[in-house]
Amino acid sequence: MDSAVIDVLLAVLGGAIRLGTPFLFVSLGECLTEKAGRVNLGLEGVLVFSAMAGFAGSYLSGQWWLGVLLASASGAAIALLHGLMCSLPRVNDIAAGIAIMLFGAGLAFYLGKPYIQPQAEQIPSLPFGVWLGADPASPLAQALNVNALFPVGVVLAVLMAWGLANTGWGLRVRMVGDSADAARALGTPVNAVRVAATTAGGFIAGLGGASLSLYFPGIWSEALSSGQGLIAVALVIFARWQPLRCLWAALLFGGAGALGPALQAVGVSGHHHLFNAMPYVLTLAILVWACTPRRALQGAPAELGVIR
Amino acid sequence: MAPEAGTLRADRRPCPRCASDDCQTMNLRDTAESLALPALALAGGLLLFGVFVWADGHDPVQVWRLLFLGAFGDAFSLQNTLLQAAPLMLTALCVALPARAGLTVIGGEGALVLGGLACAALPMLVSLPAGAAGTALLLVAAMSAGAVWIALAGWLRQWRGVNETISSLLLGFVAIALFKHLVEGVLRDPASLNKPSTPPLHEALHIGTLPGTDVHWGLAFGLAGCLLAAFWLHATTHGFATRVVGGNPRAAQLVGLPAARLVVLACAFGGAAAGLAGGIEVAAVHHSANASLIVGLGYTGILVSFVARHHPLAIVPVAILFGGFLAAGSLLQRRMGLPDASVQVLMGFCFVLVLASEALRGRLGELFALHKPPVGARPGATAT
Numbered sequence A: 001m002d003s004a005v006i007d008v009l010l011a012v013l014g015g016a017i018r019l020g021t022p023f024l025f026v027s028l029g030e031c032l033t034e035k036a037g038r039v040n041l042g043l044e045g046v047l048v049f050s051a052m053a054g055f056a057g058s059y060l061s062g063q064w065w066l067g068v069l070l071a072s073a074s075g076a077a078i079a080l081l082h083g084l085m086c087s088l089p090r091v092n093d094i095a096a097g098i099a100i101m102l103f104g105a106g107l108a109f110y111l112g113k114p115y116i117q118p119q120a121e122q123i124p125s126l127p128f129g130v131w132l133g134a135d136p137a138s139p140l141a142q143a144l145n146v147n148a149l150f151p152v153g154v155v156l157a158v159l160m161a162w163g164l165a166n167t168g169w170g171l172r173v174r175m176v177g178d179s180a181d182a183a184r185a186l187g188t189p190v191n192a193v194r195v196a197a198t199t200a201g202g203f204i205a206g207l208g209g210a211s212l213s214l215y216f217p218g219i220w221s222e223a224l225s226s227g228q229g230l231i232a233v234a235l236v237i238f239a240r241w242q243p244l245r246c247l248w249a250a251l252l253f254g255g256a257g258a259l260g261p262a263l264q265a266v267g268v269s270g271h272h273h274l275f276n277a278m279p280y281v282l283t284l285a286i287l288v289w290a291c292t293p294r295r296a297l298q299g300a301p302a303e304l305g306v307i308r
Numbered sequence B: 001m002a003p004e005a006g007t008l009r010a011d012r013r014p015c016p017r018c019a020s021d022d023c024q025t026m027n028l029r030d031t032a033e034s035l036a037l038p039a040l041a042l043a044g045g046l047l048l049f050g051v052f053v054w055a056d057g058h059d060p061v062q063v064w065r066l067l068f069l070g071a072f073g074d075a076f077s078l079q080n081t082l083l084q085a086a087p088l089m090l091t092a093l094c095v096a097l098p099a100r101a102g103l104t105v106i107g108g109e110g111a112l113v114l115g116g117l118a119c120a121a122l123p124m125l126v127s128l129p130a131g132a133a134g135t136a137l138l139l140v141a142a143m144s145a146g147a148v149w150i151a152l153a154g155w156l157r158q159w160r161g162v163n164e165t166i167s168s169l170l171l172g173f174v175a176i177a178l179f180k181h182l183v184e185g186v187l188r189d190p191a192s193l194n195k196p197s198t199p200p201l202h203e204a205l206h207i208g209t210l211p212g213t214d215v216h217w218g219l220a221f222g223l224a225g226c227l228l229a230a231f232w233l234h235a236t237t238h239g240f241a242t243r244v245v246g247g248n249p250r251a252a253q254l255v256g257l258p259a260a261r262l263v264v265l266a267c268a269f270g271g272a273a274a275g276l277a278g279g280i281e282v283a284a285v286h287h288s289a290n291a292s293l294i295v296g297l298g299y300t301g302i303l304v305s306f307v308a309r310h311h312p313l314a315i316v317p318v319a320i321l322f323g324g325f326l327a328a329g330s331l332l333q334r335r336m337g338l339p340d341a342s343v344q345v346l347m348g349f350c351f352v353l354v355l356a357s358e359a360l361r362g363r364l365g366e367l368f369a370l371h372k373p374p375v376g377a378r379p380g381a382t383a384t
Helices: A002-035 A043-061 A064-087 A093-111 A139-143 A149-166 A168-178 A180-185 A190-214 A228-238 A243-265 A272-276 A278-290 B024-055 B060-072 B075-100 B108-125 B132-160 B164-183 B218-235 B237-247 B249-254 B259-286 B297-307 B312-336 B342-360
Strands: A125-127 A145-147
Touching: A002 A043, A002 A064, A002 A139, A002 A145, A002 A149, A002 A168, A002 A190, A002 A228, A002 A243, A043 A064, A043 A093, A043 A190, A043 A228, A064 A093, A064 A190, A064 B342, A093 B164, A093 B297, A093 B342, A139 A145, A145 A149, A149 A168, A149 A190, A149 A243, A168 A180, A168 A190, A180 A190, A190 A228, A228 A243, A228 A278, A228 B164, A243 A272, A243 A278, A272 A278, A272 B164, A278 B132, A278 B164, B024 B060, B024 B297, B024 B342, B060 B075, B060 B312, B075 B108, B075 B132, B075 B218, B075 B237, B075 B259, B075 B297, B075 B312, B108 B132, B108 B164, B108 B259, B108 B297, B132 B164, B132 B259, B218 B237, B218 B259, B218 B312, B237 B249, B237 B259, B249 B259, B259 B297, B297 B312, B297 B342, B312 B342
Parallel strands: none
Antiparallel strands: A125 A145
16 A cells, blocks of 8 residues: 555655646746736647647657657747737737637648648657666656656746846846836837747747647647646646746646556556546636735736636 | 726716717617627628738638628528527627626636536436426526536625636536536447447427527527527516626625525526526437537637627627638638637637727717717716
């Protein structure tokens, strides 16, 4: 019995990293976008499209890193479209996000049709467990076989936290997000900064798409994302717009997603649809807990009127 | 930035000619613009889609022709179009009604799926009278299920300030998981081997076709739903109060309107419409609840409502247009070998352009020089 509990815990740990990586990238991308004062619900569409593009890139070229690059570039392109749309007068960023969500998914399903069957060159995994001296066959080593993009995400989270707080670029992004009037008074082009932040956010989210289609589950299918991009958007609220907290939140959500399969592996089964719904329920619970109806949320960029 | 507020526009500008806030010319121009902008955007969407399929190596003219033929070419495709349009009218209401109360709800798919499930599950739980009374009970169950689901998103917004766009979509995913869990579990008909389904509805409970056609009564329900919603919004005090809450929450608070109740109720009405759509799909088309119900009708309804600018009467023609595109999709697939997602791509282009076209509002006349404002009277750009 004890070993079963340990197996479940190890599987959850491994799953937290494996499933949390896409959450990490999308939430970092959304965090950057929202710091500049815009909401990009379209990251769901970005995630689906970049997963397809990454898979196609890796499949066609045989090089996983080309796939990753293509995923990021296409993510940036779609986010750029969102950024430009939102810069038009009278265009609401929530509505634009919904449009991009459906647009990105439709485009990905159309272009991704030929890639549903084949296998593509995968992102390599880093055997942290073996480096730490564990037996390569042990569950611990298995759990610590980590997507090579995950350390990139961790570094990115640290870099973003530092950059937002300590660089001129970071200051501009935060200023545009906190007071567009102040930014205008200082001659900072508000829309340009926001479009740039949105595009960079899409680039980062594209890495999440690549992790989905090129690491876990490592295939391209139309049901690949099913709302993970949107969960990541909610996760940013939970993380109070702090990149480092996005990291912990992403791991928490990855763990929640891994709980179902882990329990199934030790014989608790029959409810896999309900377990698959766990991340959604957890997100809702966390939103209920983290939001307040009356005042602005702590840490929220002031220009972010709508994400309550 | 407040969501689209229908006809209550805070940024209406005075007429450049007579300087009145509410003159006939201005109102006419507004209406003409509200028709012209989406029409232009849809034309642009079709054009871009043509370029897209051309880049993919297909003949765009042939694609456009098939889109039209598959949608409105003959009596058969027209009936097919109306069959597709019926649920779209109802799922679009699930976006439009909350939108008029100021909420952007996109979880219609979940309400539809639960409505279908409730409709299929009710006969397993209680014995129903045969005939119209039994069918009515089925549809009431479907509407209640949908209403509860969307009202939940509205209530979370009112109670905790949870963003309803995110919560309604997440609730939609939860609903689909619940649906699959039950349909593949306790509600499963043991006879459904390859495709898990609930036991088929008794024939006496089916919804039949309109006399003389192959179109089922769902179309009548869709039309009635849109008419009823328009009546409620524009001809009742309650509907007016809802629009005030959606247009200007502060003003609504000042005059003492029960904003929270109105918002949750508008969400419940919208959810009921989407749930009804699911119930009708089960009672008239599939005759049991299974995965065929989850085909994205709720998502297409979002687009329909946005194109119709959340106006219930405008939803009817827009739903028929997009129903036509859906109906033509299979023709594109068969004749030209396009992927089944091609209609989704077309809709994506349309959605992006419809939103972007709002930027032209108030400038369309100037663009085509229909109405030249006198020099010096041109109003400045409004704050957004």
